[in-house]
Amino acid sequence: ARVDEDPPLNQLVAALEENKTLKVGPGKAVVYWMRMEDMRTSDNKALALASGTAQTQGLPLIVLFALTSQEYKIHGRSVRRIDFVLRNLAMLKSEFAALHIPLYIHTHSGRRRDLPEKLLKLLESWNVTQLFANMEYEVDELRRDLTVLEKGRDRTHKVKPTFVHDRCVVEPGMVANKQGKAYSVYTPWSKAWLGIIQSRPDLFDPYPDPDPNDPSIKEHELYGTLFDSPVPTSLEGFICEDAAHMNTIWPAGTKAAMSFLVRFLQTKARSSQCSMDTLPPAVEKAKPKPKAQTRETRLGAYANQRDRADLDSSSRLSPYLSAGVISARECIRHAIAFQGKRDVRYVDLKRDDGAGMWMSEVGWRDFYNHVMAAYPRVSMGRPFQEKYADVRWEVDPALFEAWKQGKTGVPIVDAAMRMLNERGWMHNRLRMITAMYLTKDLMLDWRLGEQYFMSQLIDGDLASNNGGWQWSASTGVDPQPYFRVFNPYTQSEKADPSGDLIRRFVPELKGLSGKAIHDPFSHLDKAAFKKLKYPEPIVDHKLARERVMRRYKNPGDD
Numbered sequence: 001a002r003v004d005e006d007p008p009l010n011q012l013v014a015a016l017e018e019n020k021t022l023k024v025g026p027g028k029a030v031v032y033w034m035r036m037e038d039m040r041t042s043d044n045k046a047l048a049l050a051s052g053t054a055q056t057q058g059l060p061l062i063v064l065f066a067l068t069s070q071e072y073k074i075h076g077r078s079v080r081r082i083d084f085v086l087r088n089l090a091m092l093k094s095e096f097a098a099l100h101i102p103l104y105i106h107t108h109s110g111r112r113r114d115l116p117e118k119l120l121k122l123l124e125s126w127n128v129t130q131l132f133a134n135m136e137y138e139v140d141e142l143r144r145d146l147t148v149l150e151k152g153r154d155r156t157h158k159v160k161p162t163f164v165h166d167r168c169v170v171e172p173g174m175v176a177n178k179q180g181k182a183y184s185v186y187t188p189w190s191k192a193w194l195g196i197i198q199s200r201p202d203l204f205d206p207y208p209d210p211d212p213n214d215p216s217i218k219e220h221e222l223y224g225t226l227f228d229s230p231v232p233t234s235l236e237g238f239i240c241e242d243a244a245h246m247n248t249i250w251p252a253g254t255k256a257a258m259s260f261l262v263r264f265l266q267t268k269a270r271s272s273q274c275s276m277d278t279l280p281p282a283v284e285k286a287k288p289k290p291k292a293q294t295r296e297t298r299l300g301a302y303a304n305q306r307d308r309a310d311l312d313s314s315s316r317l318s319p320y321l322s323a324g325v326i327s328a329r330e331c332i333r334h335a336i337a338f339q340g341k342r343d344v345r346y347v348d349l350k351r352d353d354g355a356g357m358w359m360s361e362v363g364w365r366d367f368y369n370h371v372m373a374a375y376p377r378v379s380m381g382r383p384f385q386e387k388y389a390d391v392r393w394e395v396d397p398a399l400f401e402a403w404k405q406g407k408t409g410v411p412i413v414d415a416a417m418r419m420l421n422e423r424g425w426m427h428n429r430l431r432m433i434t435a436m437y438l439t440k441d442l443m444l445d446w447r448l449g450e451q452y453f454m455s456q457l458i459d460g461d462l463a464s465n466n467g468g469w470q471w472s473a474s475t476g477v478d479p480q481p482y483f484r485v486f487n488p489y490t491q492s493e494k495a496d497p498s499g500d501l502i503r504r505f506v507p508e509l510k511g512l513s514g515k516a517i518h519d520p521f522s523h524l525d526k527a528a529f530k531k532l533k534y535p536e537p538i539v540d541h542k543l544a545r546e547r548v549m550r551r552y553k554n555p556g557d558d
């Protein structure tokens with residue numbers, strides 16, 4: 001808990017304030033240090049500041065991306081996520097080249113903690129003194145930036161970094177309660193968050209793109225070598241085995257992100273369609289047109305359909321938002337335009353309004369980042385609700401394996417887990433059902449599930465994943481109370497009423513419908529069930545529910 005008393009974000013913000021008086025010369029170029037969560041050329045705050053500074057000072061701009069060879073180990077990120085980053089990098093390389101800006105990829109093979117020194121030496125070799133980057137709110141990343149700042153200040157060749165907030169619509173620290181403290185419950189937080197959005201439209205104004213006609217960036221002695229820096233296709237020893245499949249269903253780049261956005265904003269919602277079996281239409285014009293609110297579009301229908309995992313009911317933008325291929329600001333701008341209010345002051349998060357509802361979901365992303373920044377212990381394996389630190393978990397590798405492989409005998413859980421394994425993504429309702437099942441029905445430690453999700457997800461994101469897992473395990477901020485345990489069978493009827501999702505991902509059950517598709521063990525006779533070659537439920541939900549009540553009521557007891 002000590003880390004919560006002086007969160008690294010506060011330390012970095014204070015150090016930046018102190019560093020304001022540090023004087024550095026202009027150097028020979030300006031560097032924008034691109035991170036894994038801001039992989040776009042448009043509406044990017046640090047990039048806009050860096051290119052603006054370069055233009056004013058008549059200096060060239062260099063984009064630097066640092067990859068450590070052990071990137072997959074950081075936060076347990078999946079090889080799919082890393083592969084997505086590399087695919088986006090390859091596209092960014094040419095996008096920047098078209099703007100006459102070199103994107104230089106530094107592959108760091110040493111220890112992570114040596115990266116700041118390595119980067120400062122690189123900047124020195126380019127004679128760079130001004131560095132711009134968007135902040136990352138994870139503990140190690142904040143500490144790394146603090147080291148860059150301190151070492152940059154104390155060395156002979158001084159470097160002055162400017163770290164800015166860009167990941168969230170409203171920056172961490174801005175949404176505070178009357179005592180000036182961070183919220184830990186979503187509803188009051190979201191009211192305060194909305195209040196800021198209604199009164200500060202400047203917060204979601206887009207940042208200007210680099211100017212392709214800026215004369216200062218065209219000629220530079222470093223150009224040859226920097227433009228030639230290669231983009232790796234994989235990192236040391238780690239190959240994404242389903243890279244081709246991932247590339248088909250999650251294409252890289254801003255245009256792909258825009259096509260998912262356009263599909264969500266402008267195409268008609270369907271009432272029968274299995275989630276994710278369609279790809280968005282190709283988008284020639286990268287900018288979606290804002291349209292007035294209509295319930296016919298997917299966004300309009302989101303108010304009623306968002307919990308339907310059997311439909312293509314959500315935006316599927318999470319891989320793009322997690323890697324920053326699209327900004328959260330952009331999503332909010334479209335939702336606001338869609339609501340069609342005459343003034344931003346009247347924008348709301350009403351549950352019966354698709355755009356309002358969607359905005360509040362994007363809000364959850366901000367919320368979990370704010371929580372991680374204010375209470376960093378949650379991202380370090382600690383429960384937010386300390387009283388549940390001693391809950392006794394089962395240790396049963398066979399049960400865990402059955403959950404991972406989608407062989408629990410609970411069709412909705414199995415369909416969801418197989419979807420995760422096959423597609424690197426799951427609908428939000430399915431994430432909640434499978435997380436609740438692991439922690440409450442199987443009584444396995446939420447940290448195991450958190451890690452497994454990260455190892456498979458293409459959108460794996462520390463703050464949202466941890467928030468979602470702790471919510472489901474009832475150990476987090478604003479948790480589901482422990483005595484409210486999802487019944488996976490009734491959840492199944494709500495999330496997949498058509499049964500299409502289960503039939504799609506659990507082919508053993510493709511001949512079933514009605515109640516039997518959701519719970520074949522209870523609804524079929526023994527012989528018919530046996531023929532399916534589908535497992536019996538690995539735990540009894542009723543008994544498991546009683547066990548979880550006992551264990552949470554008296555943590556530490558058996």
Ligand code: FAD
Pocket residue numbers: 314315316317318319321322361362363364365366368426427428429431432435453457459460461462464465466467468469472
């Ligand atoms: P939409 O419904 O279209 O929502 C738009 C965007 O809002 C999403 O792309 C996402 O950025 C954000 N969002 C929506 N719901 C949430 C939420 N509950 N929490 C935080 N942000 C949200 N999301 C991730 O991006 N990465 C993760 O690693 C992740 N792990 C999760 C683990 C669990 C156990 C749970 C319950 C949720 C997790 N989520 C995670 C949140 C959510 O499930 C996904 O963001 C959502 O399913 C992505 O689909 P979409 O883009 O179609 O969402």
